[in-house]
Structure formats: structure tokens, C-alpha cells
Amino acid sequence: MxxxxxxxxxxxxxxxxxxxxxxxxxxxxxxxxxxxxxxxxxxxxxxxxxxxxxxxxxxxxPVPIGDFFERARALPRLLRAARQEGYAGLPKSRMALWVLALVYLVSPIDILPELLPIIGVADDAGVAVWLLTSVSTATGLYLRHERDRSELPPV
CATH class of the missing domain: 1.10.287 (Helix Hairpins)
Known part of the structure; x- marks a missing residue:
């Protein structure tokens, strides 16, 4: 920025x-x-x-780790861990916001219609940037969690 x-x-x-x-x-x-x-x-x-x-x-x-490809490969594991294992780093409210953002991006109903020259696309771009940033940060933190968990000695 x-x-x-x-x-x-x-x-x-x-x-x-x-x-x-x-x-x-x-x-x-x-x-x-x-x-x-x-x-x-x-x-x-x-x-x-x-x-x-x-x-x-x-x-x-904790600071997110991993590059774009590592984070993309970690997304299914993150979602599985949040759903099955109760991974605390990803609350259900954030997953719900992700789903709402995806629905907003693909739906034909828009707060600011695309007929407005620049502003109509800017709201979609803002939602897309937020979604990608949020998913990237969450998967980076999950990678950090996996790495920290694997470095712990077995009990």
C-alpha cells in the first residue's frame, strides 16, 4: 500500500x-x-x-508463512481441519463471510451495478481483494500451525 x-x-x-x-x-x-x-x-x-x-x-x-502455491494447497486441509477437528484459528463466522463474499461475486444482484462506469466494478474488486487476502492470511496461519505442531516432540 x-x-x-x-x-x-x-x-x-x-x-x-x-x-x-x-x-x-x-x-x-x-x-x-x-x-x-x-x-x-x-x-x-x-x-x-x-x-x-x-x-x-x-x-x-504468529505470522503467516508459505508462498501462493503452498497456501493454495493448504486451503482444503484448512477447511477440513476447521470442520472436523475444530481448528480454532478459523471461526465459523469467517467461513460464513467467505461464502457470502463468493455469493456476492457470482450473483447478478449487486449493490452498485456494473452500469456505473468505475464504481460498479470497484465494489466487486474490493470484495474479491478482501476475500483473497482473508483466505491467504488464514491459510498462511494454518501452515504456521501445521509447522509448529510438527516440530513439537511426541508425547
Whole structure:
């Protein structure tokens, strides 16, 4: 997020410096300032999230592990463990939210219809990003749980 905010800020700055004509019906100065403000907000949020993550790691909270493919292969094991073994790292409410997000993404009924140019797709993209991030984090934590459990000496 930090880099994305910087990119938005850079786009705003270049719009202010080099653009004379309107941008999507807005004066170039308004578009440039808007991009600078949004970029600064996104970069600030990214910095805040980075600091929060470092504090969690310092407190000893588990950090997700594994790359994309390891996490994808761990998803069926995670779901099985949550359903059969009662794995506490994945509450049933989160699985219900995942199902609701999938239903929202595939259903033709939408809060913001796709007929609206940018906003109509943005809500679906936001739900998809949340779903992928949530599933990735949960499977990374499950991989950490499996690794920690396998390193324990047998009783």
C-alpha cells in the first residue's frame, strides 16, 4: 500500500506539472491535487499497517508463512481441519463471510451495478481483494500451525 500510495502521489504530481487539459472533465489542477491527497492517504494507511504488523510480530503473534502455491494447497486441509477437528484459528463466522463474499461475486444482484462506469466494478474488486487476502492470511496461519505442531516432540 505504501508503494501504491507513492505511485498515486507521483501521478498527481506529474498531472499538476505537465497536464494542461482537463482530465475526465475535471480541471488538471483538481485531478492532480485529488491524486496527491488520495496517494498521501493510501501511503499513510500503508505505513500505519506496516507499523501495526511490526508491533504484532514483536509481541510474538504468529505470522503467516508459505508462498501462493503452498497456501493454495493448504486451503482444503484448512477447511477440513476447521470442520472436523475444530481448528480454532478459523471461526465459523469467517467461513460464513467467505461464502457470502463468493455469493456476492457470482450473483447478478449487486449493490452498485456494473452500469456505473468505475464504481460498479470497484465494489466487486474490493470484495474479491478482501476475500483473497482473508483466505491467504488464514491459510498462511494454518501452515504456521501445521509447522509448529510438527516440530513439537511426541508425547
Amino acid at each position: 505504501l508503494y501504491f500510495g507513492g505511485l498515486l502521489g507521483l501521478m498527481g504530481l506529474t498531472t499538476l506539472v505537465f497536464r494542461d487539459a482537463d482530465v475526465a472533465g475535471l480541471p488538471a489542477a483538481a485531478a492532480g491535487v485529488g491524486l496527491l491527497v488520495v496517494g498521501a492517504a493510501v501511503a499513510g494507511l500503508g505505513l500505519l499497517l506496516r507499523v501495526r504488523r511490526r508491533r504484532r510480530v514483536a509481541r510474538g503473534e
